[in-house]
Amino acid sequence: MVPSHQGKLTANQKEEVQPKDRVQRWTKPPPGWTKLNIDGDYSEGNKTGGAGMILRDEEGQVIFSSCRYLRTCSSALEAELMACLEGISIARVWSELPMIVELDCSCAVQMIVEEGIDRSPHATLVMQLKQALGEIGEHVISHVVRSRNALADALARLGRINHRTAVWLRGIPEEVDTLCKEDSVG
Template sequence: MQRWEAPEDGWIKGNADGAVAKQRNNGGGGVILRDHQGAFLAAAGFFFPHCTDPEGAEIRACLELLRLARNQNVQRILVELDCQAAVQMINSQERNLSAVGPWVQEIKGLLEEFLDFRVVWTRRSANEAAHKLARVSVGDERSRVWVGVPPDFILDIVANDIPNLF
């Protein structure tokens, strides 16, 4: 089981995850930003109405993560996703012509605004906070942002990732 690990000094780690509720034809995304000590910076949950494609939800969550990071003045970002196909699309040098292509191209453009960036795959077990944010957003059918203090429903995950933080 892989656990969340803090990024190197000077970097911010952003985890993103997408989720879908096919019975309701909706999706959502969860994103969280933490610093090199594991300290919580910001998080958000997004509701994506009429989104039934898990890969599309993951790509949209990554896009929202980068928007949040830009708004928080992040300079160096390590993006972790638990969808290998999404990571491959984002890291590909070729233009993406799939249904999610416009979002992938927008992600690539946003990444260029950072001083440095990396987009990597991680296991779901190291992406629990983003996954929980996504699931809650789909269930609640609403989008929310938290800055400075994490929402109560991910406190235990954040605390378990960095035991000495709380």
């Protein structure tokens, strides 16, 4: 069961039980849907972050991938939420299909799907996220294990470490090409 965009539980019908020692790979969205994987990366030492996101279609083909350097960032949670807002904003431009949004931060997912007033330090960011989600049409917010979000994680790290902000249409940067091939094997 995964939380939907309205905070209700929805069945993830294609989910299989995996042995704990087996790495779970990214899975394709159902026909007629896209899947947006998002991750944030944070450095406590210099209070910077990175955002990584990749949107793929039902065949696993990349619609876009992106990384962003977050020059100032207060926490790992803020990096996750900023990455989510950035990813949804870009995805709205490149696809009108229903979208599954996957994050590996359960706290961020909970904040996004929770109804009512958010009184956290990230309330404004969460409100902007909810507004952006309302503009993309049909969608599902889902928490996934980190291994199913490996490519978004690598893009977030690329943004933070290399101080890089970029978008690749129908492709990915060379630095994560091998990981993308491994990711789509599963």
